[in-house]
Amino acid sequence: MHPAPSVIVFTVLSGLGFGFLAWLGLGLPAVTGWTAFFCYALGFGMAVGGLIASTFHLGNPQRALKAFTQWQTSWLSREAWLSVLALVFMGLYAIGAVFFDTLIAPLGLIGAVFCFATVFATAMIYAQLATIPRWNHWLTPLHLLSLSLAGGVILAQQGSAALMLLAIAGVVQALHWILGDRRFAERGHTTETATGLGDLGSVRLYEPPHTGTNYLLKEMVYIVGRKHAQKLRVLGFAGMIVLPAAVLALLPTGFVSAVIAISFFLLGTFASRWLFFAEAEHVVGLYYSSKNTQAALNR
Amino acid sequence: MTQLPTQTDKKLGLVIDLDTCVGCHACVTACKGWNTENYGAPLSDIDPYSGDPVGSFLNRVHSFEVQPTAGPAQTVHMPKSCLHCDDAPCVTVCPTGASYKRQEDGIVLVNEDACIGCGLCAWACPYGARELDQAAGVMKKCTLCVDRIYNENLPEEDRVPACVRTCPAGARHFGDFADPDSNVSRLTKERGGMDLMPEQGTSPVNKYLPPRPKDTMKDLDASAPQLAPVVDGPKGLLGWLDKALEAI
Amino acid sequence: MAMNEPILDTSPAVSDEVRQTTCYMCACRCGINVHMKDGKVAYIEGNRDHPVNKGVLCAKGSSGIMQVNAPSRLRAPLKRTGPRGSGEFEEISWDEALELATKRLDPLRKSAPEKLAFFTGRDQSQSFTSFWAQNFGTPNYAAHGGFCSVNMATAGIYTMGGAFWEFGQPDWDRTKLFMIFGVAEDHDSNPIKMGLGKLKGNGGKVIGVNPIRSGYNAIADEWVGIIPGTDGLFILSLVHVLLKIGKIDLSYLSQFTNAPCLLNEDLSSPNHGLVLRDADDKPLVIDRATGKPAPFDQKGVRPNLAATYELDGKIHRTVFQHMAERYLSDEYSPEAVEERCGVSAGRIRAIAAELARVAFDESFELKQPWTDFRGERHETMVGRPVSFHAMRGISAHSNGFQTCRALHVLQILLGTVEVPGGFRFKPPYPKPVEAHPTPHCHSKPDCPLDGPHLGFVRGPDDLALKEDGTPARIDKAFTWDNPMSAHGLMHMVISNAHAGDPYKIDTLFLYMANMAWNSSMNTRGVMEMLTDKDENGDYVIPNIIYSDAYSSEMVAYADLILPDTTYLERHDCISLLDRPICEADGAADAIRWPVIEPDRDVRGFQSVLVDLGVRLGLPGFINEDGSAKYKDYADYIVNHQRRPGIGPLAGFRGEDGTQFGRGEVNPDQLDKYIENGGFFVEHVPEEATFYKPWNQAYQDWAVKLGFYDKPQPYLFQLYVEPLRRFQLAAEGHGDRQPPEHLREQIKDKMDPLPIWYPALEDAHADEKDYPVHALTQRPMAMYHSWGSQNAWLRQIHGQNPLYVPNKIWAENEFQEGDWAKVTSIHGEITVPVAHMAALNDDTVWTWNAIGKRKGAWALDETAPESTKGFLLNHLIHELLPPKGDGLRWANSDPITGQAAWFDLRVRIEKTDPPAESQPEFPAIKSPVGKGPKIVRQKVRS
Secondary structure, eight states: OOOOHHHHHHHHHHHHHHHHHHHHHTTSSOOOHHHHHHHHHHHHHHHHHHHHHHHTTOSOGGGGGGGGTTTTTOHHHHHHHHHHHHHHHHHHHHHHHHHSOOOOHHHHHHHHHHHHHHHHHHHHHHHTOTTSTTTSSTHHHHHHHHHHHHHHHHHHTOTHHHHHHHHHHHHHHHHHHHHHHHHHHHHTOOHHHHHTOTTTSEEEEEEOSOSSOOHHHHHHOOOOOHHHHHHHHHHHHIIIIIHHHHHHHHSOSSHHHHHHHHHHHHHHHHHHHHHHHHTOOOGGGGGTOOHHHHHHHTO | OOSOOSSOSOOEEEEEETTTOOOOOHHHHHHHHHHHHSSSSOOOEESTTSSSOEEOOSOEEEEEEEEOSSSOOEEEEEEEOOOOOTTOHHHHTOSSSOEEEOTTTOOEEEOGGGOOOOOHHHHHOTTOOEEEOTTTOSEEEOOTTHHHHTOTTSOGGGOSOHHHHHOTTOOEEEEETTSTTSHHHHHHHHHTOBOSSGGGOOOOSSEEEOOOOOSOOOOOOTTOGGGOOSOSSHHHHHHHHHHHHHHO | OOTTOOOOOSSOOOOSEEEEEEOOSSSSOOEEEEEEETTEEEEEEEOTTOTTTTTOOOHHHHTHHHHHTOTTBOOSOEEEOSOTTSOOEEEOOHHHHHHHHHHHHHHHHHHOGGGEEEEESSOSOHHHHHHHHHHHTOSOEEOGGGGTTHHHHHHHHHHHSOOSGGGEEEOTTTOSEEEEESSOTTSSHHHHHHHHHHHHHTTOEEEEEOSBOOGGGGGOSEEEOOOTTOHHHHHHHHHHHHHHTTOSOHHHHHHHBSTTOEEEOOTTSTTTTOBOBOTTSOBEEEBTTTSSEEETTOTTOOBOTTOEEEETTEEEEEHHHHHHHHHTSGGGSHHHHHHHHTOOHHHHHHHHHHHHIIIIITOEEEOOOEEBTTSOEESSEEEOOEEEEEOHHHHSSTTHHHHHHHHHHHHHHTTOBSSTTSEEEOTTOOOOGGGSOOOOOOOOTTSOOSSOSOOOOSSGGGSOBOTTSSBSSTTOTTBTTBTTOTTOOHHHHHHHHHHTOSOOOSEEEEESOOTTTTTSSSHHHHHHHHHOBOTTSOBSSOEEEEEESBOOGGGGGOSEEEEOOOGGGSOEEEOTTSSOOOBTTEEEEEEEOOSSOOSSSOOOHHHHHHHHHHHTTOGGGBOTTSOBSOSSHHHHHHHOOSBTTBOSOOSSBSTTSOBOSSOOOOTTHHHHHHHTTSEEEEEOOGGGSSOGGGBHHHHHHHHHHTSOSSOOOOOBOSSOHHHHHHHHHHTTOSSSOOOHHHHHHHHHHOOSSOOOOOOGGGGTSOTTTSOEEEEEEOOTTOOGGGGGGOTTHHHHSSOOOEEEOHHHHHHTTOOTTOEEEEEOSSOEEEEEEEEOSSBOTTEEEEETTOOOOTTGGGOOTTOHHHHTOOOGGGGOOSBOOOOSSSOOOBSBOTTTOOBOGGGOEEEEEEEOOOSSOBSOOOOOOOTTOOOOSEEOOOSOO
């Protein structure tokens, strides 16, 4: 899949934002006043900024409100609702915290659940797609949720909880990569099944439909070099998990360590998220790629 | 609307005969011509005269090569457009209801007025049947020429999709799969019409007729009975000729 | 409708109006419905009533709208301002342009008309353009057939009075086995695709003989991946097997062919090898009833195929016996040819057996009585459901003429021509050589030529030679080098004009021929010849006038451009006098008419020729008082008469428009055509549908329609006597003698019975140095260079890799994205490669004419057509390399002059990818600018 900046920024920032807000909603930390103002500004800024970034991905963003209509079937629609609910409840909770020095715990708890649910819905947008085997797995929501909470907890400065959540996120990330690499082959999608010609022999694209490119190729058939991907995985994992954990473990808990840790975390998460898209093989590639490319897909 | 109808009254779709398609791309541009002028936004072409032209097409012909375990490789041309799946994942993912499957005939359409251009339906489609128009920002897909097949301004024989009407080899057939006696149902049954990527569970309506077995002719030895010579050489010819001419 | 579904208008208005005309996106000439909205073209589809396409339309036809709106359309007449080849022009008025042309051409006509060379490329008005050239008086006229498929046309006409494509088609309704040779996707394309669909629907089988399994071969049930250039040998081996097992149609051969004709076997006779004739010049046969000679067409005669006849001590034996002797020889046995052809002996035998089985065991009879030319009534028509097709693939070789002949001989031996289930002619064919003109070349100042330029020679007397024996034509057509060059040799014109051999010309006048690019062999050399200057600094080819509708590569090389219209802005006639669009069951012709008016200062080329004709005072174009005979081309179409009552259009003749074929001029004829959908068709009577060359009912119908003036039944020529006449000359007989260096070639190659010989290039290109055959074919979705300016089609074919088979792919360890250096005896190119398994092991190929010169066709200079696309033309020369005899031999068929594109041999080496395909050429300045950044084609919702 094309690693579109808008979608990467959206998922990373809103994931982190809602993760942070969720912790705030749980009262961890139970901030009020100016501290709360800055915390919520940061949380809402990232969550809303991410959501706004996602609209850059739309062909007709002026109709975005229509996306609230199909919550019965569409995870994107559910995400829209959940994010609004999360923002509303967390907003009310934040008003109490910032302006009235009051923490209305049930509001915060409901808000936190919606934050959590929003990230889950975001993840399900990807996880539901049978066309992208790498994503189409229960690890995908776990991956995005664990990162959201781990990132959030770094900002929330909750001490050793961060280390634990980073460890979980690290394991999930590793599993997502390791199992993800096998998913396409496990699903049994091949050019033979894609064309239905497998009974006749082995099938190979000999001439693409157009010599030029198209939306599908640009959007869904993104080929990333294996070496390049491995390098990014190492860098991403280091930035996202190892370095923040090291910073948090070695430096005393506080603003400075949180800033350093979250900076590493963000960089690492951007790398990871770039790979999340770039490495996601869409089955439509079977109609467009030759055996060589498929070998790469099935590696 | 993003809920799929539990059942449609008709199941309109195409049968594409891979034994007959010569890969001429006629269906590709006939489709482009009709659908740029008709349903919804025009099918744009970005940088059409430059180094990297990108246009919206609702139907494209892929050319594959099949290598059997024995015998020479074969070439198969495969036109591909929306398969109007019964379990169309592109419909249920749509957040706005723009993407829908018609109750009356099962055609999967995009209501462009409601489309926000998020692209998720294209992601959900295993077949690459949907293309986001880069100029209009809305999702384009095969409409099965819904504005032709019922169009009372067209003569009855022309009320078929543009690709079917134009196909020179007659490799494309249009009809109602819900009717077991329809041309498409019969062809599917007789010729073993198949689904593309059935493991995706989309239950495509469109069917592909597989190529007939190829290169089945067996080499003949000189001693084969049908090769029994009537003459040994030019000399023997005259005798045979006399007899043969008498027989005429 | 379910709840919440949007309300949909499923019956929108389709258009304001439908205008029916003829497509010109290739040479198929289908009928089209042009849907108009607000006076603009909104949608184009096939015309269901049209005889050619019956409603279907190909990818090109359906993209016509992008051709009509193409940014590459020329806008006004252009006068060159920069050096030739730069693309620098200024726009001028039509008055100035026509004045310039007239000033240049008028003195030529008055002094030496041959100094004008007028050649037209993809011209669909050859009967008109040749008429103009004839009236101008120059012998130098032809269209592009010489570098296209003249071998096929000529071999067909000489053998059976017609060939494939516009000459004939399989009986698609009844044929059960269809065998197709070589690249054939480019002519008659929609009818063949429709036919293949029909055949498959009927359960018929297809055998494809082609080194490349693409296009029609992709759906062939059996694929014979033959080595290029060996088809003739393969066919003659099939003939060998069929003769050996006696699976030939003796009845057909004895009645309808010259198999029973008697050949003089006296070695010393000037008539040696000629057919024995009676005093009326009628070929004689031996009647089996009487044992005596009789004219072939005598009522009741039963020609004896096995006869030997002695006259004045000279032995005469039948053509059939000569054929049997030759083809039963072991030289043509499957074992002898298998290695050369790359087809196993067992497979050759299997195919021969299958042809025999279907032709004879699946034979059937139609209950349709008919009467033959001998007056004999037949109660039924016997069907032999085997049919064949071939086109450029076997044609564009230096052995192409004889290969095409071999294929026709195979058809005839099986008795599958003009019978149900077999191959059928399309009116006005069949038409024997005798019904065609001979070439004419005698030019005099201020005087029309003595007759039509092109024709079919009967013997050395018909060659286009001057008194001194030198070629009369600039292209050296109809000379000893290539005596049967019935379509001329357009591919030799520029190099001959540049060399001043056989003489210098002044003006090269070209129409729709991209000679500075994909239509020339040795493209770089041709560009150099077009720009070469003499010692005075003047161009060696002094003046070049060119007409094209689009900014093609050739435009930059002309001094004066006469911009043509697109096909929807013009009048044309697809005439029975020209290259007709008939189907086997009917005679048909068609028109184009301006369904839209040009929005630029352009004019239909034919109307421009009418105007020039008047300005030059050409006899066919002015009345006695010097006034214009025709206002424009439309006026010519309606009012011109070739013979009394016979004009360019056969339909709606006579004052009331009710006559067809023959009839007075009808001033409303074009309106009648428009009312009728742009075409006219008259169906062949039932009794006349088969056996056309010998069928009295057909012959009478043909006379009624004006194809010829009296019935002229004839025999199929298994043995082509005109070829023998050239051999006789080479053997020293007769007054007109070939030059010494050509005697052997004529003796060897102009065999009156089909032979096979290796491609002439093989004698120059060592198989070790150049082990690979290199071919091109035109993609079905693109017609030569025209498609690249089409925004839709160029997305399908915007670049062309060199397709490489398994063996060469593995040998070179190629990977996807690799490039290769491809070297021939003539040149070298560096190009991208791609893998294809369904390809002959020793053959590479690419799509033709995708590669473009930077700056042409209003494309951006980064266009993949220029950066990755390429031409094989750079590897092919119009001449073979010197072989030390002081002569340069043409890279063409020695019989017809057909350009031998497909003889090319190369070697392939993997190489580092260059930045762009090599060779690279500097960009030419676009006289029309560049195309827009975005196209959203829609007239109105």
